[in-house]
Amino acid sequence: MSDSFDKISQQLKSRHRKSARLKYISMGALALAAAFLLVFFADMLNKGLPAFQQALVNVEVNYTEEASTNGRAAIDSEIMSVVSRSVVRVIPLDMRNDPDLEGTTENRWVLASGEVDQYLKGNRVRLDDEQKAAIDQLVEEGQVAMRFNTTFFSRGDSKMPELAGIMSAVVGTVMTMIVTLAIAFPIGVMTAVYLEEFAPDNRLTQLIEININNLAAIPSILF
Amino acid sequence: MQTNQLFLIFCSVLLLLGLAAFYVGRSKATRVRASGTSMYAQPDQYAWFTVVATALPAVLVSALGAFIMLVMGSEIPTFSLLLVSLVVAVVGLGVGMMLIRANFHARKAIERVIVWTLGGAATISILTTLGILLSIIGEALNFFQMHSFWDFITGTEWSPGNSFLASAGRGDGDGAQFGSVPLFAGTFMITAIAMCVAVPVGLLSAIYMGEYAPAKVRGVAKPMLEILAGIPTVVYGFFAAITVAPFIVRVAETVGLDASFNNALSPGIVMGIMIIPFISSLSDDVINAVPDSMRQGSLALGMTKGETIRDVVIPAALPGIISASLLGMSRALGETMIVVMAAGMRPNLSANPLEEMTTVTVRIVAAMTGDLEFDSAETLSAFALGLVLFAVTLSLNLVSVIMIRRFRDKYRVNNL
Amino acid sequence: MNSQAPVMTEQNTPNVGQPYTRNEQAHHDPIFRIRDLCLWYGKTQALNNLNIDLFQKNVTALIGPSGCGKSTFLRCLNRMNDLIPSVRTEGLVEMDGHDVNAAKMDEVALRRRVGMVFQKPNPFPKSIFENVAYAPRMHDMVGRKAEQEELVEKALRDAGLWDEVKDKLQEPGTSLSGGQQQRLCIARAIAVEPDVILMDEPTSALDPISTATIEDLMDRLKEKFTIVTVTHNMQQAARVADYTAFFHLGEIIEYNDTKVMFSTPAKKKTEDYISGRYG
Numbered sequence: 001m002s003d004s005f006d007k008i009s010q011q012l013k014s015r016h017r018k019s020a021r022l023k024y025i026s027m028g029a030l031a032l033a034a035a036f037l038l039v040f041f042a043d044m045l046n047k048g049l050p051a052f053q054q055a056l057v058n059v060e061v062n063y064t065e066e067a068s069t070n071g072r073a074a075i076d077s078e079i080m081s082v083v084s085r086s087v088v089r090v091i092p093l094d095m096r097n098d099p100d101l102e103g104t105t106e107n108r109w110v111l112a113s114g115e116v117d118q119y120l121k122g123n124r125v126r127l128d129d130e131q132k133a134a135i136d137q138l139v140e141e142g143q144v145a146m147r148f149n150t151t152f153f154s155r156g157d158s159k160m161p162e163l164a165g166i167m168s169a170v171v172g173t174v175m176t177m178i179v180t181l182a183i184a185f186p187i188g189v190m191t192a193v194y195l196e197e198f199a200p201d202n203r204l205t206q207l208i209e210i211n212i213n214n215l216a217a218i219p220s221i222l223f
Numbered sequence: 224m225q226t227n228q229l230f231l232i233f234c235s236v237l238l239l240l241g242l243a244a245f246y247v248g249r250s251k252a253t254r255v256r257a258s259g260t261s262m263y264a265q266p267d268q269y270a271w272f273t274v275v276a277t278a279l280p281a282v283l284v285s286a287l288g289a290f291i292m293l294v295m296g297s298e299i300p301t302f303s304l305l306l307v308s309l310v311v312a313v314v315g316l317g318v319g320m321m322l323i324r325a326n327f328h329a330r331k332a333i334e335r336v337i338v339w340t341l342g343g344a345a346t347i348s349i350l351t352t353l354g355i356l357l358s359i360i361g362e363a364l365n366f367f368q369m370h371s372f373w374d375f376i377t378g379t380e381w382s383p384g385n386s387f388l389a390s391a392g393r394g395d396g397d398g399a400q401f402g403s404v405p406l407f408a409g410t411f412m413i414t415a416i417a418m419c420v421a422v423p424v425g426l427l428s429a430i431y432m433g434e435y436a437p438a439k440v441r442g443v444a445k446p447m448l449e450i451l452a453g454i455p456t457v458v459y460g461f462f463a464a465i466t467v468a469p470f471i472v473r474v475a476e477t478v479g480l481d482a483s484f485n486n487a488l489s490p491g492i493v494m495g496i497m498i499i500p501f502i503s504s505l506s507d508d509v510i511n512a513v514p515d516s517m518r519q520g521s522l523a524l525g526m527t528k529g530e531t532i533r534d535v536v537i538p539a540a541l542p543g544i545i546s547a548s549l550l551g552m553s554r555a556l557g558e559t560m561i562v563v564m565a566a567g568m569r570p571n572l573s574a575n576p577l578e579e580m581t582t583v584t585v586r587i588v589a590a591m592t593g594d595l596e597f598d599s600a601e602t603l604s605a606f607a608l609g610l611v612l613f614a615v616t617l618s619l620n621l622v623s624v625i626m627i628r629r630f631r632d633k634y635r636v637n638n639l
Numbered sequence: 640m641n642s643q644a645p646v647m648t649e650q651n652t653p654n655v656g657q658p659y660t661r662n663e664q665a666h667h668d669p670i671f672r673i674r675d676l677c678l679w680y681g682k683t684q685a686l687n688n689l690n691i692d693l694f695q696k697n698v699t700a701l702i703g704p705s706g707c708g709k710s711t712f713l714r715c716l717n718r719m720n721d722l723i724p725s726v727r728t729e730g731l732v733e734m735d736g737h738d739v740n741a742a743k744m745d746e747v748a749l750r751r752r753v754g755m756v757f758q759k760p761n762p763f764p765k766s767i768f769e770n771v772a773y774a775p776r777m778h779d780m781v782g783r784k785a786e787q788e789e790l791v792e793k794a795l796r797d798a799g800l801w802d803e804v805k806d807k808l809q810e811p812g813t814s815l816s817g818g819q820q821q822r823l824c825i826a827r828a829i830a831v832e833p834d835v836i837l838m839d840e841p842t843s844a845l846d847p848i849s850t851a852t853i854e855d856l857m858d859r860l861k862e863k864f865t866i867v868t869v870t871h872n873m874q875q876a877a878r879v880a881d882y883t884a885f886f887h888l889g890e891i892i893e894y895n896d897t898k899v900m901f902s903t904p905a906k907k908k909t910e911d912y913i914s915g916r917y918g
Contacts, residue, residue: 005737008748011779012527016747019529023435029427030436030444033503036496037451043466044458187344194341210624211348217550217620219557221584222355222609516761520824523719524774524831525751534773539764 050121054149054162055112057083057138061091063101068092075110081131082138084111086163111151112144114161120146226301233305237281237312241274244316248273251323264329272329275336276319281312356613363610366603370401375607378402381570381586383601401604403611405570409580413491413562414555416576420495421555422548425502432503433510434532445504452500460564463493468565475577485567485579494561498551505550509543509630510536542630546623553619557612559584583608656692658882659905662896665881670695670835670865671716676730678711678720685711687889689730695834698857698866700876700897703886704917709869712886713837715739716867717753718746735834751778754828758840760820762812762827767804770812771795771827778831790830797863798826799856818849825856829864836860838868842875854879873913877901885909 059075061067067074071091075083087110095101116135119125127135138144156168191212199205249270256262262269285308323329367375380400428448432441468489475482482488513536521531537544567579568589590605653659656672671693678686686708693699693716701709711720718739720726732739739749763770771791772781781787791808795801800822804815812823821841828836838857842850857866857879870876876883877897884894885908893900893909904910911917 005735005744005748005752008751009745012745012747015527015530015777016745019527022529022532023431026427026431026435029424030431033424033428033451033496033499034444034447036499037447040454040462040496043462047465187347190341190344191348194338194345198338198341199345208345208348210621211352213624214617214620215348215351217553217557217616218352218355219559219584219612219616221557221559221587222359222613514761516757516759517763519719519722519755520757520761521763522722523717523750523755523757524827525747525749525754526774526777527747530777534777535763 051152052149053121053146054151055117055120056109056145056147057112057116058107058109058143058145059083060105060107061110062105063091063095063103065102068095068102082112082116082135082144084113084160084162086111086158086160109145109147111162116144117162120144229301229305233285233308236309237278240281240309240312240316241278244273244277244319245270247316248319248323251320255323263327268333269323269327269329272333273316273319273323275333276322277312277316279336280315281308284308284311359606359610359613362603362606366600366607369600369603375401375403376611377404379404379572381405383604401600401607403583403608405572406581406583406586406608407611408572409487409566409570410556410582410584412574412576412580413487413494413566413582414552416488416491417494417498417555418548418552420492421498421502421551424495425499425547425551426506426544428499429503429506429510430532430537433507434528434536445507448500448503451496454497456497456558456560457564459493459497460490460561463489463561463565467493471577480577482577483567483579485565487566487576487578487580490562490565491576493565494555494558497558497561498555501551501554502547505547506540506544509540509547509627512543512630513539540630542626546626546630549619549623549626553616553623556619557584557616559588563588583612587612656690656894658894658896660896660899662881662898665896666694666696668695669693670735671867672731672733673715674731674733676712676715676732677728678708678715679727680723681725685889686715686728689891691884691891691894693835693865693867694882695865696861696863697881698861698868698879700880700883701867701869701886702871702873702876702883702912703892704912705871707886708889709886710839713755713839713867713869716835716837717750717755719750719755721746751831752833753835753837754831754833755837755839756821756824756828756841759844760817760824762815762820762823765812766809767812767815767823768808770823771830774827774831780832794826794830797829797860798822799852800826816849818845818852821845821849821853822856825853825860829860833864835865835867838866840869840871843871850875873901885912887912 057079059079061074063074069092071087071089072080074091075087090110115125115127119127119132119135120139125132135144151163152165154167155163155165158164191208195205195209199208249266252262252266252269256266285304288304288308378400380402382400428444432444436444468484468486471486471488472482472484517535517539518531521535522528526534562582562585566585567581568585569579569581570586571578571580573580587605587608590602593602655674656669661667669692671691673689673691673693676686676689677684689712701713703709714720715728715732716734716739720728728740734749734753737744763773765773768788768791771794772787775781775790776787781790792801792805795804800819803819804810804823807814812820815823821844825836825841842853845853854875857868860866861881868880880897882894883897883900885892885900885904885906887908893904893906895905899905900909901913904913
C-alpha cells in the first residue's frame with residue numbers, strides 16, 4: 001500500500017537535515033543575543049572600572065595662616081604640580097572646620113591632579129616625557145598611589161575632573177523616583193483594580209485600555 | 224498667612240473632622256441598633272460612611288477650586304476656598320449623620336464611592352493622553368501658521384537657516400526651509416536597521432525558547448533577555464557612541480569604505496539590541512498560544528518538528544508576530560536617547576547607513592534645549608515634528624492592538 | 640445481553656493476541672503485533688501487559704470506561720506518546736514486522752504509515768486545498784499543480800466531503816462546520832496513503848448526523864486502510880467494528896468478534912460493562 005520504512009527514511013534524510021537546521025539557527029539567535037549582552041557588559045565594565053580608582057599624593061601640609069585663605073600655600077611648590085587644584089579650597093575648608101589645625105604640620109593624602117590620574121590609568125595626557133618620568137619616580141617611592149575613589153560617591157559636579165562625583169545626580173534621581181512612584185503606584189493599582197473587577201465591557205472601557213497601551217508607547221520625548 | 228501653612232491647617236482640621244465623624248457616626252449607629260431595629264450594616268461601616276461623607280465633598284470642592292484656578296486663571300483667595308471646603312465638610316457630616324437610619328445600605332454607598340474613585344484613576348490615563356495632545360497641537364498649529372503644512376510634509380530640505388536671526392530681531396527669517404522628509408528618512412533608516420537586527424534574533428530566540436529549549440535553558444534565557452530590556456537607554460547610547468561607532472568605522476576602513484563616526488548603523492544596531500526582548504517575549508506568548516492540537520495534527524501526518532514549526536505554528540502565530548514587530552517599531556521610532564548620543568545633527572537624505580544623519584527625535588531635543596526664543600519657527604517646528612511622530616506611533620499601536628485582538632478571537636472561536 | 644452465556648475457562652483461552660472468536664467476514668493478516676506492552680506516566684502504570692494482534696483492512700474498536708488506557712494505547716501505535724516527557728514504555732510494538740520503538744525506527748517515517756484523527760478537529764490555518772495537499776507535497780508524493788489537485792479531489796471524495804467544498808477550496812479550513820472539519824482531517828490523513836488510520840473518539844464532539852456520516856465513511860475506508868478507533872459509544876462500536884477490544888484499568892480484558900462480544904461476551908467483566916453495570 002505505502003512505501004516501506006526504508007524508502008521513507010531515505011526521503012526523510014534531507015527533511016531531517018533542514019529541520020535540524022532550524023533548531024540550530026534558532027539556538028544561534030539566542031546565543032547571539034547572549035553574546036550581545038556579554039559584550040555590552042564587558043565593555044561597560046572595561047570602560048567604567050578604572051573610575052573606581054583615584055590617584056592620591058602623599059604630601060606634607062603646613063597649616064599656616066596663609067593657608068587658611070589659599071590652600072596652595074600649605075604645600076611645597078615643587079610637588080604642587082602633581083597635586084590637584086582642589087586643595088586651594090579643600091585645605092581652607094578643613095582649617096575652618098577644625099581651628100586647632102592652624103600652626104600644625106602633617107602628612108596626608110590629597111587628590112592628585114587629573115592629568116596624573118589619567119596618566120596612571122593609561123590614557124592620553126598632555127604631559128611631556130620629563131613630567132611622566134617624575135611621576136613614575138613618585139609612584140616608585142610610594143608617594144603617589146591609587147586608592148578607592150570615594151570622591152565619586154560623595155561629591156557632586158565640579159569643574160575639576162578629579163573632584164567630580166555623582167552625588168548630586170543620585171539625589172536628583174532618587175527624589176524624582178519618589179515622586180514618580182508616589183504618583184504611578186496608587187494610580188496604576190487603582191486603575192488595574194477598576195479595569196479588572198468593576199469595569200463593564202463597553203466602549204469606554206476599551207477606550208481606556210487602548211489609551212493605557214498608547215501611553216506606554218508614546219515617545220518619551222513628547223512627555 | 225502663607226499658602227503652605229493654610230494648607231497644613233486645612234488638612235489637620237479635616238483630619239479632626241473626619242475623626243469626629245467616625246466616632247459620632249458609630250455611636251449613632253450603635254444607638255439605633257441598640258434600640259432594637261436591625262440594620263443593613265455594621266456600626267463601623269456606618270462610621271466610615273460618615274467619614275467619607277465628611278471628607279470627600281471637602282476634598283472635591285477644594286480640588287475643583289484649585290483646578291479652576293489653574294485652567295481659567297481666575298483668582299480665588301486660598302483662604303476662602305479652604306474655608307468653604309471646611310464648611311462643606313461640616314455640612315457633609317450633618318448629612319451623613321442624618322442618613323444613618325435602619326434601612327440605609329452603608330456598605331453599598333461606600334462601595335459606590337470606591338468604584339467611582341477607581342474609575343477616576345482609570346480615566347486619568349485618558350486625561351494624560353488628552354493633555355499631551357493638547358499641548359502639542361496648540362504649538363504645532365502656531366508653527367503651521369508660519370510655514371505651510373504641505374511643505375513640511377513633503378519638503379526635502381531642512382535648513383532653519385537664519386530664523387534664529389529673525390528671532391533675535393535681525394534679518395527676517397527668509398529662506399528657512401522646514402521640509403521634514405530628511406528627518407523622517409533618518410528616523411526610518413535607523414528604525415529599519417534596528418528591525419533588521421531585532422526581528423530575526425527576537426523571533427528565532429522565541430522559537431527556540433518555546434519549542435526546543437529544555438526548561439532549564441528557558442529559565443535562564445528569559446531573564447537574560449529581560450535584562451536587555453532593563454538597561455537604561457542612556458547607557459545604550461553611550462555604548463553606541465563610544466564602542467560601536469568607532470568599531471564600525473574601523474571595519475569600514477578595512478573594507479575600503481568611508482564611514483562617519485556618527486553613522487546611522489551604530490545607533491540602529493544598538494537600538495535593535497534594545498528591542499530584541501520586546502519582540503521575543505511577545506512572540507513567545509503568541510507561539511505558546513497556538514493550540515497544541517495543531518502541532519499534534521501536523522506531527523501525526525509525518526511532518527518533522529521543524530516543518531511543523533515553519534508551516535503550521537508560525538503561520539498560525541503570524542498576526543501576533545506582526546503585531547509584536549509593529550510595537551517594536553513604534554518603540555524604535557520614538558527612541559530618543561540612543562540617537563541623541565550616537566547619531567549626527569545634520570539632516571541628510573541618503574540611503575547610505577555609513578553616513579551621518581539626524582532623526583526627528585534628535586531635532587526635537589535640539590530645538591527644545593537650544594538657545595532660541597520659544598516663539599521662533601525653529602522651536603515650534605519641534606512641536607510639529609512631535610505631532611506627526613505621535614500620530615505615527617499611535618496608528619502603529621492601534622493596528623497592532625487590533626491584530627492581536629483578532630488573533631485571540633480566532634483561536635477562541637475554533638472550539639466546537 | 641445473555642446472562643446465561645458460557646464464560647471461557649482457562650483451557651479455552653485463545654493464543655496470545657488472538658481474538659476469542661474469529662469473524663469470518665474480516666481479514667486476518669496482522670499489521671500490528673503487540674506483546675507485553677507496559678507504559679508508565681512517571682510512577683503510575685497506565686498499561687499493563689497488553690497482548691493483541693491488530694488485523695489489516697479491518698475496523699477494530701477499543702472500548703472501555705474513561706481513563707482505562709485506550710487513548711494511551713492508541714498513541715503507542717504511532718509514537719505520539721513520545722511528545723509527553725514523563726512516559727516510559729516496555730514491551731514490543733511491531734508494525735509490518737518492524738519494532739516501532741527501536742532506535743533505528745524514525746518516528747516521522749512511522750507516522751507517515753500510521754495516521755491519526757483526533758477527537759477535536761484540528762485543521763491547519765490554511766485553505767481547504769492546502770490542508771489536504773500540504774503533507775503529500777512534503778512527502779514528495781506529488782509534484783506539479785495538476786497532480787496535487789487530482790490528489791486533493793480524490794482524498795476529499797473518499798472522505799465524503801468533495802461535493803460540499805469543491806467550490807470553495809481556497810476558503811480557510813476553519814470556516815467549515817464541525818462535522819465537515821473532522822471529515823477534512825480524515826481527508827488529509829487519507830491523502831498521505833497510510834497503512835493504518837488511528838481514530839481517537841472521532842465523533843464524540845460531533846452532532847448525530849455528522850457522526851452517522853463518519854461512521855459510513857469508516858465502513859468504506861476499511862477497504863483500503865486499517866482503522867483502529869477508540870470510542871466511548873458502544874453502539875458505534877457495534878455498528879462499525881469488525882473486532883472490538885475491551886479495556887479496563889490498563890488491561891485488555893477481552894478481544895473478540897464484535898457481534899459475539901456484544902451478544903455473548905467471553906468474560907464477566909465485559910458483560911458487566913456492556914450491560915451498564917458500571918461505566
